């Protein structure tokens with residue numbers, strides 16, 4: 001059963017609605033005659049349920065605030081979640097957890113590649129292959145959930161920064177067919193249900209959409225078994241990569257607005273991406289607006305990337321080599337909670353990218369007109 005996201009006020013004393021922030025690193029041991037004190041002496045610290053501990057001992061293990069944010073995240077992700085000091089701390093914990101000999105990955109966040117390089121430098125005979133290479137069948141991959149020295153497939157979806165989606169089910173099936181494990185970096189679609197597609201572990205940089213307010217650095221790993229959670233918890237307790245109480249508290253604050261933020265950001269990005277796409281020369285649905293038409297003729301916007309344009313077969317004017325997507329891949333199936341709120345565009349020149357042209361472009365027009373929701377903010381702001 002999933003732990004409750006809020007303390008159960010009906011079973012205990014009153015609880016504050018806004019989460020408290022405890023800053024203590026060290027806790028007094030409960031008296032030996034108290035109920036928890038006796039429980040502690042009977043079961044011993046090692047046997048405590050660290051997801052829901054009856055007492056806190058030291059903040060490297062558990063704290064009230066971190067425990068509470070992990071409960072909220074566990075409900076949100078329908079899994080057992082742990083928090084880390086940053087997205088990359090979470091990525092490093094994932095790599096160490098599986099300790100693979102072969103890692104299949106292509107592109108995506110540069111920091112994850114740097115983390116893999118450190119792992120390669122410090123571990124013998126680790127091979128990095130392309131996501132679409134043939135996956136080796138390694139004897140050691142078949143040993144239960146905490147696999148050592150096997151194959152780890154790392155899929156970032158949607159991709160930073162283009163927001164293109166990758167077919168998670170496809171890579172889960174391929175990884176599992178040889179006994180490998182699939183980790184999905186789901187940072188750019190915080191609410192997508194990757195576990196339904198066969199993912200073994202989900203990683204998030206909570207610095208991005210979960211945090212949302214640009215004032216906290218944090219990471220998340222989520223798994224679907226308590227024993228795997230216990231292993232990750234024990235490792236984190238001794239590697240020391242947990243977030244502090246203040247960041248945990250900030251993250252709790254942010255998660256309260258995630259659903260509304262995500263919905264609005266996702267809708268706005270879709271409108272903007274479609275509008276920009278209508279300015280690309282030869283667009284399927286060219287804009288009828290005179291100003292837009294002039295922009296289209298200027299050919300400033302050359303290409304727009306957004307998961308909603310997949311699978312895509314139109315030629316890329318810059319002829320950037322691309323991997324073919326599966327013809328049946330429908331990204332909306334794995335992103336039921338909304339299209340990515342991030343997209344990418346390529347403009348005609350360096351100059352165009354660096355000057356005010358694009359700011360003018362997005363702020364001097366009544367963009368986006370078609371399908372504008374009534375609650376879309378009408379006041380125009382200037383870019384920072």
Ligand SMILES: *Cc1c(COP(=O)(O)O)cnc(C)c1O
Pocket residue numbers: 086087088089109111112156160185187188205206207208217218219
């Ligand atoms: C930012 C980011 C990370 C790294 O997260 P930090 O919180 O910056 O350490 C990893 N993956 C993706 C996709 C990201 O966008």
